[in-house]
Amino acid sequence: EVQLLESGGGLVQPGGSLRLSCAASGFTFSSYAMSWFRQAPGKGLEWVSAISGGGGNTYYADSVEGRFSISRDNSENTLYLQLSSLRAEDTAVYSCAKVRTGATFLVWGSAIFDSWGRGTLVTVSS
Amino acid sequence: DIQMTQSPSSVSASVGDRVTVTCRASQDISIWLAWYQQKPGKAPNLLIYSASSLQSGVPSRFSGRGSGTDFTLTISSLQPEDFATYYCQQAHTFPLTFGGGTKVEIK
Numbered sequence: 001e002v003q004l005l006e007s008g009g010g011l012v013q014p015g016g017s018l019r020l021s022c023a024a025s026g027f028t029f030s031s032y033a034m035s036w037f038r039q040a041p042g043k044g045l046e047w048v049s050a051i052s053g054g055g056g057n058t059y060y061a062d063s064v065e066g067r068f069s070i071s072r073d074n075s076e077n078t079l080y081l082q083l084s085s086l087r088a089e090d091t092a093v094y095s096c097a098k099v100r101t102g103a104t105f106l107v108w109g110s111a112i113f114d115s116w117g118r119g120t121l122v123t124v125s126s
Numbered sequence: 127d128i129q130m131t132q133s134p135s136s137v138s139a140s141v142g143d144r145v146t147v148t149c150r151a152s153q154d155i156s157i158w159l160a161w162y163q164q165k166p167g168k169a170p171n172l173l174i175y176s177a178s179s180l181q182s183g184v185p186s187r188f189s190g191r192g193s194g195t196d197f198t199l200t201i202s203s204l205q206p207e208d209f210a211t212y213y214c215q216q217a218h219t220f221p222l223t224f225g226g227g228t229k230v231e232i233k
Contacts, residue, residue: 116169
């Protein structure tokens with residue numbers, strides 16, 4: 001059974017930093033591209049960032065480009081999201097997700113996600 | 127960026143009703159569209175991928191149609207466990223984008 005467990009959220013002041021982790025199990029982690037999403041309280045889903053299975057290709061939403069950094073440690077089956085220069089509008093539940101198939105996003109329609117974690121809450125407030 | 131517009135934003139329906147949700151893309155995305163179901167406090171659940179392919183384990187009362195810019199998700203006979211929010215997501219181009227969601231409520 002695929003399991004994704006996020007951690008690392010919390011309360012942080014504007015301009016601060018945080019590192020989120022997503023521990024994966026139940027599948028061959030390095031064979032799948034992964035992504036981070038977020039959902040602000042009472043709002044819809046928003047894509048944040050994605051990474052290929054090998055970690056060599058990364059993608060970011062314009063709203064976080066230059067402030068967030070995605071990475072993965074395939075030896076530890078863990079996905080990371082480094083958040084910096086945080087703003088109030090970054091307040092959300094952050095979730096990791098596994099693509100349905102494949103290690104890259106180079107195939108048409110590959111960015112579809114069949115397993116999601118429950119998320120970790122990041123609150124940016126003074 | 128590709129904009130995804132879902133309608134309606136909410137719908138009230140009864141058990142046994144047929145419910146259809148529409149998603150429109152701002153440009154041609156071929157068949158690269160997914161539908162997800164999300165219940166309060168829970169992770170999204172993939173229902174449909176590639177516009178019309180049913181994800182393994184998803185009941186056959188869920189179906190998807192469309193290509194290009196116009197897509198639909200249909201629940202043929204609404205069940206109590208189907209009351210939730212539904213999102214479409216385009217998988218054609220980064221940045222990935224979602225529709226605003228459709229909340230299916232009990233009538």
